[in-house]
Amino acid sequence: MNLAVRIAAAILSVPPDVLAPFVPMLAPSPRNGLEIELRNEVDSALSGSCCRSSSSSGNDEPLFAISREEAHYVDCKSGLPSTSMEEGLFNSDEMSEPPSTYGEITSLGARQIFHYMGLMNDAISYNNDSKYQFFDLGSGGGRLVIQSYLELPSVYKSVGIELSPSRHKIAIQTWTNLVENGDALRIRKLAEKSWGRHYVHSIDDHAIESGVELHEGDLFYLDISQATHLYISSLCFSEDMLVRIVEKIEREGVALQIVASLRLLPFVDDRGSEHLSSKRVRLGRNPWMEYVEMSWTKARGDGCRVYLYTVTNVEDV
Numbered sequence: 571m572n573l574a575v576r577i578a579a580a581i582l583s584v585p586p587d588v589l590a591p592f593v594p595m596l597a598p599s600p601r602n603g604l605e606i607e608l609r610n611e612v613d614s615a616l617s618g619s620c621c622r623s624s625s626s627s628g629n630d631e632p633l634f635a636i637s638r639e640e641a642h643y644v645d646c647k648s649g650l651p652s653t654s655m656e657e658g659l660f661n662s663d664e665m666s667e668p669p670s671t672y673g674e675i676t677s678l679g680a681r682q683i684f685h686y687m688g689l690m691n692d693a694i695s696y697n698n699d700s701k702y703q704f705f706d707l708g709s710g711g712g713r714l715v716i717q718s719y720l721e722l723p724s725v726y727k728s729v730g731i732e733l734s735p736s737r738h739k740i741a742i743q744t745w746t747n748l749v750e751n752g753d754a755l756r757i758r759k760l761a762e763k764s765w766g767r768h769y770v771h772s773i774d775d776h777a778i779e780s781g782v783e784l785h786e787g788d789l790f791y792l793d794i795s796q797a798t799h800l801y802i803s804s805l806c807f808s809e810d811m812l813v814r815i816v817e818k819i820e821r822e823g824v825a826l827q828i829v830a831s832l833r834l835l836p837f838v839d840d841r842g843s844e845h846l847s848s849k850r851v852r853l854g855r856n857p858w859m860e861y862v863e864m865s866w867t868k869a870r871g872d873g874c875r876v877y878l879y880t881v882t883n884v885e886d887v
């Protein structure tokens with residue numbers, strides 16, 4: 571959390587958490603003029619004017635609105651395949667919004683999360699190349715995935731998976747447009763320049779397209795073994811889904827360094843369970859919290875809580 575917030579909280583003798591929601595949402599400072607230009611380019615490239623929602627109810631629908639049928643499909647597929655809406659899928663825990671509900675991180679919020687996750691560090695691998703793989707589980711219209719790749723030379727590959735076919739289609743359309751009109755290559759090169767890096771494998775026409783992978787499907791079937799940084803916009807996910815996500819991460823996330831989730835992740839007692847023997851990494855049990863701007867908090871001028879978890883190898887524990 572912001573140092574100024576901690577100091578103010580100490581002076582007022584209140585926990586930092588009490589003040590954090592009132593702190594204005596600011597992106598981390600750009601390192602130079604080129605990075606300011608880069609951010610403007612990314613914002614205009616992802617402004618969303620290219621695509622319409624596929625909803626049957628006409629052109630006035632918000633960009634990522636989906637039909638009732640598709641919402642039902644997403645809600646029933648989201649980690650709970652045998653349950654239907656009629657059986658009261660989301661009445662079982664405190665969730666009032668189903669997984670099909672849409673809201674997304676803003677481009678400013680994305681910069682905050684990149685900073686908190688350590689993706690803006692100038693770290694490069696032993697061969698002077700970018701080294702991170704950023705994954706977004708439930709990637710919606712794909713903007714976060716695309717922004718992370720365009721803006722962060724530290725990221726070698728960005729991967730998203732989205733269950734809703736129409737949102738996935740918008741994501742693919744957005745990325746394809748950017749590749750075809752040359753913006754993707756131009757912006758990624760600007761990012762490399764603004765970071766002052768001369769990459770051994772500087773990006774070219776052929777490599778740019780493969781830097782972003784957008785999959786359509788259920789996040790539980792995605793291979794996350796290469797992910798170093800994982801983001802889960804989990805606010806609308808049920809408790810059962812979150813339990814399964816924790817199991818998946820601890821079983822498969824062998825390259826992970828950090829996980830960001832909008833909801834606290836549940837840790838069930840796994841002593842003696844099957845999960846314990848298949849566990850290869852361990853999510854830290856004491857996440858730290860930050861506030862990040864989302865589409866639904868922007869008008870209020872504040873942020874949404876994000877919990878950040880470190881990941882350690884089981885053998886190192």
Ligand SMILES: C[S@@+](CC[C@H](N)C(=O)[O-])C[C@H]1O[C@@H](n2cnc3c(N)ncnc32)[C@H](O)[C@@H]1O
Binds near residue numbers: 644706732734737
């Ligand atoms: C709140 S949106 C977040 C979009 C984007 N990640 C962001 O933060 O800007 C969450 C997305 O998760 C998708 N989703 C829900 N269950 C899913 C599942 N089991 N597999 C993949 N995507 C899922 C929803 O369709 C929705 O588009």
